[in-house]
Amino acid sequence: MGKNKSIFIEGAIYFFIFGMVFIFSFKSIRGFMYPPEIGKEKIVGFAHYFGYPFYFDTIVFFVFIFSPVIVAFLILLRKKLVKFKRNV
Amino acid sequence: MFRKNFYQIVLAFGIFCLASLNKFNVTCRIYKDIGFDAQALLAWDYSSYLNLIPYKEVFYPYGAFSYYINHNTLFQIVIFFLSPFLYTIFFILFQAISKNKFFSILAIILFYSFVEKFIGQATFNRYGIITVLSCITAFLFYRNTYLSKKIIFILGLSNGIIFSFLHDQGVYGFLIILLFIFINPILKNGIKNLFAKNYYKNVTKSLAVFLVGIFVGLIPFLVYLFYNESISDFFVYLSRFSDMSLYAKTAFFPYSRSLENLFTFASIFLTISYVTYSIFLKKFNLDLIFYLQLSLITVLIILEQKNLIRSMAQQITFISLLLFILLALRYKIKLLYFFIIVIIFIYISPLNVANRIYIKEKLSQKECLNKNINNFLTNHEEYGLVKQKIKKNFGYKGKIFSFPQDPIFYLIFSQIPPYYSNNYDSSSINAQEKQIAYMEKNNVDYIIYNTNVPASQDGVPNYVRTSEETKYILNHFSPKEKVDNFFILERNKKNDDFLKNKMLDTMPNFKRSLLQVDLANIPRAEGLYKKKYLFIDKNKTLFSFSSFEEVNQYLKKNIVESLDKFLVITNNKKIKKDEVITIKTKDKLITTIRFYACEANIPCIINLSRVPLFYKTRILNSVSSTYGKNINIKLLDIANIPHFW
Numbered sequence: 001m002g003k004n005k006s007i008f009i010e011g012a013i014y015f016f017i018f019g020m021v022f023i024f025s026f027k028s029i030r031g032f033m034y035p036p037e038i039g040k041e042k043i044v045g046f047a048h049y050f051g052y053p054f055y056f057d058t059i060v061f062f063v064f065i066f067s068p069v070i071v072a073f074l075i076l077l078r079k080k081l082v083k084f085k086r087n088v
Numbered sequence: 089m090f091r092k093n094f095y096q097i098v099l100a101f102g103i104f105c106l107a108s109l110n111k112f113n114v115t116c117r118i119y120k121d122i123g124f125d126a127q128a129l130l131a132w133d134y135s136s137y138l139n140l141i142p143y144k145e146v147f148y149p150y151g152a153f154s155y156y157i158n159h160n161t162l163f164q165i166v167i168f169f170l171s172p173f174l175y176t177i178f179f180i181l182f183q184a185i186s187k188n189k190f191f192s193i194l195a196i197i198l199f200y201s202f203v204e205k206f207i208g209q210a211t212f213n214r215y216g217i218i219t220v221l222s223c224i225t226a227f228l229f230y231r232n233t234y235l236s237k238k239i240i241f242i243l244g245l246s247n248g249i250i251f252s253f254l255h256d257q258g259v260y261g262f263l264i265i266l267l268f269i270f271i272n273p274i275l276k277n278g279i280k281n282l283f284a285k286n287y288y289k290n291v292t293k294s295l296a297v298f299l300v301g302i303f304v305g306l307i308p309f310l311v312y313l314f315y316n317e318s319i320s321d322f323f324v325y326l327s328r329f330s331d332m333s334l335y336a337k338t339a340f341f342p343y344s345r346s347l348e349n350l351f352t353f354a355s356i357f358l359t360i361s362y363v364t365y366s367i368f369l370k371k372f373n374l375d376l377i378f379y380l381q382l383s384l385i386t387v388l389i390i391l392e393q394k395n396l397i398r399s400m401a402q403q404i405t406f407i408s409l410l411l412f413i414l415l416a417l418r419y420k421i422k423l424l425y426f427f428i429i430v431i432i433f434i435y436i437s438p439l440n441v442a443n444r445i446y447i448k449e450k451l452s453q454k455e456c457l458n459k460n461i462n463n464f465l466t467n468h469e470e471y472g473l474v475k476q477k478i479k480k481n482f483g484y485k486g487k488i489f490s491f492p493q494d495p496i497f498y499l500i501f502s503q504i505p506p507y508y509s510n511n512y513d514s515s516s517i518n519a520q521e522k523q524i525a526y527m528e529k530n531n532v533d534y535i536i537y538n539t540n541v542p543a544s545q546d547g548v549p550n551y552v553r554t555s556e557e558t559k560y561i562l563n564h565f566s567p568k569e570k571v572d573n574f575f576i577l578e579r580n581k582k583n584d585d586f587l588k589n590k591m592l593d594t595m596p597n598f599k600r601s602l603l604q605v606d607l608a609n610i611p612r613a614e615g616l617y618k619k620k621y622l623f624i625d626k627n628k629t630l631f632s633f634s635s636f637e638e639v640n641q642y643l644k645k646n647i648v649e650s651l652d653k654f655l656v657i658t659n660n661k662k663i664k665k666d667e668v669i670t671i672k673t674k675d676k677l678i679t680t681i682r683f684y685a686c687e688a689n690i691p692c693i694i695n696l697s698r699v700p701l702f703y704k705t706r707i708l709n710s711v712s713s714t715y716g717k718n719i720n721i722k723l724l725d726i727a728n729i730p731h732f733w
Contacts (some may be wrong), residue, residue: 007369011361035609036334037617038733041516044553044610045335046546051609051684057340057396064353065389068361072368 007075014071022063030056093183100179100196104172107200111209112168115158116456117446122464124493124510124545126445130460131495131509133158137453138504143325144318147508147519149332152312153253154210158453171209174216175200178410181223185377186417194427195413201434203406211403217250218257219387219407222264226383229272230376234290237297240269244298248305252312255326260390262302267386269294275374328516335515335553336398338546348401355408356388358415377414384411461499470572475500477569477576478534487530489523491537491561492550511554512544520556527560533579535565539598540573549606551700555733559703562602567591585704587677602700607683611692614733615656619691621731622656628725639721640710650702652729655694656722659715662688668714669694674707691722695732 035051038044047054117133119126135146136155142148148155157163178199182192203212225243228235235243243265251258269291273281281287313319343349359381366372384407391404416426451459465472474497478484490497495509506526508514514523526532543549551558565577566584570591575598586592592599623629630653631642642648655669663685670680679701686692696702711721726732 007365034616035613037613038610039334040730041328041331041334041518042555042733043331043334043515043517044548044555044733045515046338046548047334048613049548049552049608049610050339051613052337052339054337058393061340061392061396065356065360068357068364072364076368 010075010078011068011071014074015067018067018071022060093180096183097176097180101172101176104175104200105169108168108172108209111448113164114448114450115164115167116449116451116453116459118449118456118463119446119460122460122468122496124512127494127496128509128513129445130457131498131505133453133460134457134499135505137457140504141316141318143313143321144316145507146505147325147513149329151252151254151256152309154214158456167213170213171216174212174220177220177223181227181380182413182417184227185380185414191417191427194431195417198427198431198434199406199409199413201431202409205434205437207403207406212406214254214257215391215403215407217254218260218264219384219410221246221250221261222383222387223380225265225268226379227376229268230374230379233273233276234294237293240294240297241301241304244301244303245305246301247298248302249308250305251302252306252309256394260387263390264383264386265298266295268383269298328518331516331519333397335512338398340396340399343399343401346399346401348405349395349399351405352388352392352395352401352408355411356385356392359385359411362415362418377418381411381414384414457499461496464496465500470574471496471500474536474571474574474576477571478536481569482534484534486534487532489527489532489535491535491557492541492554493544494536494538497536510544511550511557514557515553517556520554523554523557524560534568535561535577537561537567537575537577538573539575539595542598542601549601551602551605551698552607552610555698558700562586562700562703570594587701587704588675603677603679605679605681605699605701607681607694607698609684610733611683611694612686612690614693614695615686615691618693618731622654622691622693622724622726626727630723630725632720632722634718634720636711636713636715636721639723640712643708643710648708648723649705650696650708651705652725652727653696653702653708654724654726654732655696655711656691656724657686657694657713657715658689658691658720658722659686660689660718662686663716665714667692670712671696671701672709672711673701674709677701677706693732695729698733 030053033053033056036047036054038048046052117129119130122130132146132148132150132155135142135148136158140146142152142155153163157167175196179192179196182195182199183189186192186195203209203216228239228243247258247261247265250261273287273290310319313322344353363378363381366378372378388404388407388411391400391407395401395404449456449459471494478488479501487503488497488501489506491511493510493512495505498505498509507522508519511523514520527535541550544553561577563586565579566586566589567575568578568591569576575591575595587599587602630648631639633639633642650673657667657669665685666682667685668680668682670678672678679699681694681699683692683694
């Protein structure tokens, strides 16, 4: 198997695991975050009215776009571990 | 590179100008169907026609450029050359990153076709400016670790000018240039650069020159504000700018699976994946494509924050396309086929989402407004009937007020609109007070109430979003006439009771919407964050009982007025379903209040004065609820309520 292909498959497995964890924990993460407070300006928008955590979408968005960095880091870590084991 | 390809660049600019020739001076927007967005845009066109000054006399969030476009020849000339200029810059960039001329020509044709068919020129002009600015910044920083003072000053100057005309784009530009000033030396020389004195010295110098450039770029705008005596209004507008995100934020995930969002996510995800892969696992070159990818990703991440608040996915897809083109140029694998397939797809696709809201025509500003009004009145006769009733039947010559969101009435009645054209934009308490002041100052005797719109935009009822404004209207006006879905409300001559007006029975759904109130999460959030303010100094607890039977016995024996009363209910266990409270008053009116159940031992706080039935002070007769046992019910008299909703 080519080097790139094996990295691609390994990365895809990590993404799959990430995706599954996210899908199954979506509602509990959202429920865990507190609804926004109505401030002094008395603004009641969708998030305040329905109790939608204000920064929930932003956090998920950043986790999503930086997931390739986490996956690449995991692959690198795995490679280093294998190398270390071989040397030992 | 520029000298070598000078003639090609001039030729490209000429071709783009020729392609835009049919759009010169075509600034009249004829709205296809006048919904919420179109009415707001039309009201702003009208304000511009009336020469109302933005920030001072009218709330306008898009910057002076689009506000004055219709009646300023210089702006029309600038706008004519703007998109050819932006396209030409992209063409230069494609030439710089692709050594094959044919590829760069194909890439620009693809990009042009995509923008013209899916984005529309107005949107491209707006977001294209920030995209081009970020690409130019990336190009400059790619060539030099630290930019010369002259170049960084010009960047600041451009940023200041952009901010003057398109405020949000100016802020984005500022963030992007700032990012490059800080990270470019680290990218070029490594993280060890962070510990070098030179880094901080050079970065501080660049930053200072950049800020001076911005200030110089802002001078004409400051002169404009000073000339119009609107400097303080502008800063008030800026200070309240973040309010927009508070009232406009909706849940993003229902929209996230749209084609446009998936396209954008895919472009960001693939680019970051590729760059990460290159950095971590492969030999990596800091080439121009990397710099462009970095700048475009930054632009997209910033714009996505706006998209997460309120969907604008379609408007930013051209930046995603640029990322795809960069990825394709990087790989060079069957690139030609890829481009040809996409171009064919764009041309044969029946989709044409550019200019969804309006089409453009070459008309004077006055003709343009008249055509819009006439088109609208032809399709919506009831609006004309409302005018007829008020003007002819009632013989009224004063000003009217539209609630919650039909600003087209201000055009139909030829009157100067209020600062905010609808109740959505006037969500904050300051804004509501401004709307009330308009009604007071202009002696508005008639309000046109669209009963078909119980909630503007996102399901938040009007009595919640603009509680103060609704309270003012219901306490000072009463229904006089019904025209289709509209109630024409007349100012009360005596102390009339809106909810007892017999005309309300002709619109049972509207009456129900005012008496069957849904406060959703508000009592829960108030309990979570404000319980600490409940029992401070001057607040008085009228009663504290463990059942509603006890509450009703108390109400039988005592006269309890609704003014400034807060119902505080605590349950010792968390229930998953909603709770409903029914309150009867001594004058035999009944209201139900639905809300989300609160956490165990955290009170639900209901400010009775925010419930439409209690906009007028009434005497409470009895209360019942869906609550079970083990609860505590308190009624508090809170005279000073700045902490509470």
